[in-house]
Amino acid sequence: MRVLSLADLPHRRVDAHHSLGFSVGAFGLCADAHLVAVSLAPGGIIGRHPAEGRQLLVVLSGEAQVAGYDGTVRTIGVGEAAVWEPGEAHETRSPTGLVAMIVEGDVDIGAPGEQIDRGDV
Template structure:
C-alpha cells in the first residue's frame, strides 16, 4: 500500500486560455481504465479482499481508515490517495462516511504525478 496526497499545494497553476486554477495531476494510462465514484455511508466498509488489478482510491470527501495485509489501519481523509497493487489484500472503512473516486487499470503509476504522503 502506498499513500499519496494531491492537495492544491502539490499542483501547478494553469493560466492558458485566460484560465486561473490549480491542477493536481493524479494518474495517466495508455491502457483501459475503470473509473467510478464510491459512496460509503456512516459505518460503511469495503470488505477485505484482493485487488484484481492495480487500484487507486482518491478520497474527495470525508475520512476513514485503510489497511493492507498484516498492516495496522491508517487514517485517510479528503485530499489523500491510496494505491494498492494487483493481488494486494486491502480494506477501507469509515465511521462518519466518505466519498472516493476509484481508478482501476493494469497500468497505474501514481508516483509519476503525486508526492507520497508522510504518515
C-alpha cells in the first residue's frame, strides 16, 4: 500500500479560460481517464470551458459553486460531487477556497448506489 498526500503533489498554476487562484496536480492516468487534485484559493475561479470527457469534481474540503451548460449555480460541499457531460460548458468558483479531486474521461457515473463493485460485496 502507498499513501498519497494530495497537498504534496507538484501542482502547476492554470490561468486558461480566465481562471484565477487555480492549480492542478496529476496523480493518476490511464488510457481512458485521468485523475487530478485541484485547489482553488479563496475567491478562485476555474473559468468556463467545455469538458473534454465526462468529468466528476469531488469536493474534499471547502465549498464549490458549480454551474453547467445552463449557467444555474449550485453550491456543493465536502462529500458532494458535480458531474459534467462531454462537451458541456461549465465553471467552478469558491469564495472560501477548496481542495477537490477531478476524474475526467471515459468513465461511467451513474446515480448514487447504481454502480457497485461486485469485488467488494
